[in-house]
Amino acid sequence: MKSRLIASLALSTLVVLGTSGCALLSTQATTIPYSPSDGVNIPDSGPLQVRNVLIVSDEEGVDGNLVAAIVNATNDPHTLNIEWGEGSSKSSEEIRVPALSTVSLGTAETDPLPLEGIDTKPGANLPMYFQSGDGEGILFDVPVLDGALPYYGDLLP
Template structure:
């Protein structure tokens, strides 16, 4: 009988080993890959970047075409709480921003409106921009948007073309019957 007990123990050990291998195989992905829910990203259309003490949040350019005027949207803030002079250069055009130390500069506010002659790329693309603050310079990619989405239409310089977003509007269903 000792032999039968030894076989049962070996069989139980083999089953436990197979269960452990199966469990490891089922969870192995998360053991070697980063969890997607722990990754930080910009949850909007604009970019998030830190250059020196400057914090760029949801910054984008809104335009109607590559060769048309483009307006900055988003917010700029100082991480140090001290006022900043920040310059963003896009397609050869330098734009200076005076960022207060005690609050963020909201670029959608008409008082902070900044328009450049053109972004140099089509809406939907990303344009390289050089951000300079206190002797620190970094190249970041800024999203270029158009008035397809209603929330960006008020910011298109010269007004948004309503036909750009027409394909997003609900249309009446065709009548059934006859051909």
């Protein structure tokens, strides 16, 4: 009788470990960061947080409009430096963000930031450099979208 009890316990233990073993070894999916929209979130490149960045361009992809939310959670104003292109076609823009505020580009209240000479067709990514404050800055691929979706139609250059 004791051997049956021990065998039952051993079998039960194997079943429990066998059915839950995957959860012990795999990464919990809800802890993996991702961008839940069409744009991308730029990893911290200084005191400013750059969220949901994307570019809206027409079919030729010559010029585009930058859409983003730039958050300053500090008590000091900061400037976001953005660069794109290479060599003689390199361009840059600066966006000043007041303390404890958010600048949203491409909303009903604020126009998107025009980017001339991106030469990137919709469906591709444009490498852009983002830097603020004393941060090191980061080069990140920003998606270029077209105006096919109704809510991007008004954002075309």
